[in-house]
Amino acid sequence: MTDKPQQNQKKLYIKTWGCQMNVYDSHRISDVLKPLGYALSDTPENADMIVLNTCHIREKATEKVFSELGRLKPHKEKRQAETGERTLLAVAGCVAQAEGDIITQRAPYVDLVFGPQTYHRLPEMVAKLTGARQKKRLIDTDFPVESKFDHLPEEHNSQGAAAFLSIQEGCDKFCTFCVVPYTRGAEYSRSVQSILDEAHKLVDHGAKEINVLGQNVNAYHGDGLDGKAADLPDLLSALSEINGLERLRYTTSHPRDMDDRLIQAHGDLGKLMPFLHLPIQSGSDKILDEMNRKHTSDHYREIIQKLKKVRPDLAMSSDIIVGFPGESDQDFEDTMTLIRDITFVSCYSFKYSARPGTPAASMQNLIREDVKSERLSRLQTLLSEQQYTYNKTFMGQTIPVLFDRKGKEGHKSAGFIQGRSEYNHAIHVKGNERLIGQIIDIHVTETRPSSLTGDVVTSEYDSSHLKVAQL
Numbered sequence: 001m002t003d004k005p006q007q008n009q010k011k012l013y014i015k016t017w018g019c020q021m022n023v024y025d026s027h028r029i030s031d032v033l034k035p036l037g038y039a040l041s042d043t044p045e046n047a048d049m050i051v052l053n054t055c056h057i058r059e060k061a062t063e064k065v066f067s068e069l070g071r072l073k074p075h076k077e078k079r080q081a082e083t084g085e086r087t088l089l090a091v092a093g094c095v096a097q098a099e100g101d102i103i104t105q106r107a108p109y110v111d112l113v114f115g116p117q118t119y120h121r122l123p124e125m126v127a128k129l130t131g132a133r134q135k136k137r138l139i140d141t142d143f144p145v146e147s148k149f150d151h152l153p154e155e156h157n158s159q160g161a162a163a164f165l166s167i168q169e170g171c172d173k174f175c176t177f178c179v180v181p182y183t184r185g186a187e188y189s190r191s192v193q194s195i196l197d198e199a200h201k202l203v204d205h206g207a208k209e210i211n212v213l214g215q216n217v218n219a220y221h222g223d224g225l226d227g228k229a230a231d232l233p234d235l236l237s238a239l240s241e242i243n244g245l246e247r248l249r250y251t252t253s254h255p256r257d258m259d260d261r262l263i264q265a266h267g268d269l270g271k272l273m274p275f276l277h278l279p280i281q282s283g284s285d286k287i288l289d290e291m292n293r294k295h296t297s298d299h300y301r302e303i304i305q306k307l308k309k310v311r312p313d314l315a316m317s318s319d320i321i322v323g324f325p326g327e328s329d330q331d332f333e334d335t336m337t338l339i340r341d342i343t344f345v346s347c348y349s350f351k352y353s354a355r356p357g358t359p360a361a362s363m364q365n366l367i368r369e370d371v372k373s374e375r376l377s378r379l380q381t382l383l384s385e386q387q388y389t390y391n392k393t394f395m396g397q398t399i400p401v402l403f404d405r406k407g408k409e410g411h412k413s414a415g416f417i418q419g420r421s422e423y424n425h426a427i428h429v430k431g432n433e434r435l436i437g438q439i440i441d442i443h444v445t446e447t448r449p450s451s452l453t454g455d456v457v458t459s460e461y462d463s464s465h466l467k468v469a470q471l
């Protein structure tokens, strides 16, 4: 995500941690700042403004932010000393929301702290920090009554061929381990019209795939085009009508909100990709209850069965926490059994660690670190085997791939172009950069545990005499 800074433009450097919601927010932060003359830069050197868009989900999130701030402080001081220019150093996102005061106490050189719900006010904040009567520091971590989406600029920086679009924020589920309901607030859904408007703009800027985002995306309930409430299947169906938009995905869902209409949408909507990320967290009903997940492992299995009925090739992914307080050997074995029963093609798995302020943080019966590590290692071995076994079934197949980027210079992906299959495989191909932004058939020539490699199939391809060419 880089603009080409022109003369007199100000340099904006954004570092993003965490989920796709944060990636989306970073894009929108740059959209908000663009009219003020800020253009994205790849490096913090000589930046006029640096934004750390933070995530509170992972362990030691706050410490990671402070160590990054420590690294950036010399950049700010050096620039001030050499040019007299002030670099605005800002902390945004969920750590800012949860720990704004602590940040300004421990790192008084930070100029601005703002939460995920207030970045539409950045022009005002920047004006206060850079205007005639410069403020030394600002904190804006309210949950404003008005929606930020009503105030974000219509103009978009291009996100490329695969774009994110935030449709829902906040969460009312209150899982006992999670900070999101506290950092992102109550559930809020945008109207169908405003989402369609943004989707059209993304497609105009080259998006062929849109992944609609929400902390609890399948709880989506926005105002529909007919004035009545619309749910996620209604919205996906409306998005499917957009010419030029070829692929749809949605992230992240909660099992409680996987109703029959949404399940049926996986059978009915051709543009909805056959890949679903549906967090389960544990296979033990006792632990699911302690987590306040509001569903059982059988409910989860039932959802998968229904989904596979309408979309037999659906690939499943999930989130799993190991070593939640009170997790017995049997609870952990229940999780392993569930994984064997379902078969996931990818999965995020973590050792439990307490988030300050959450109910689970004061729970007893903590699990020893060595026990958590041993369980996580067994679980990840099983998940990796499942993923690799699944990937190997694609060997020799021809599959459509949406290319959205080139490999990184100085990285093993250099010289390749990269994209995603319909099943969300990462795919690397030696091919011409002009293929980026297109959906092209690929012949899979190599399978690895977490990605595939292939060759571009020529236009003369026919299924009986496969012709393969490297463009």
Ligand code: SF4
Binding pocket: 171, 172, 173, 174, 175, 178, 179, 180, 181, 215, 216, 254
């Ligand atoms: S549903 Fe997801 S976002 Fe909401 S509290 Fe639970 S884990 Fe957090």
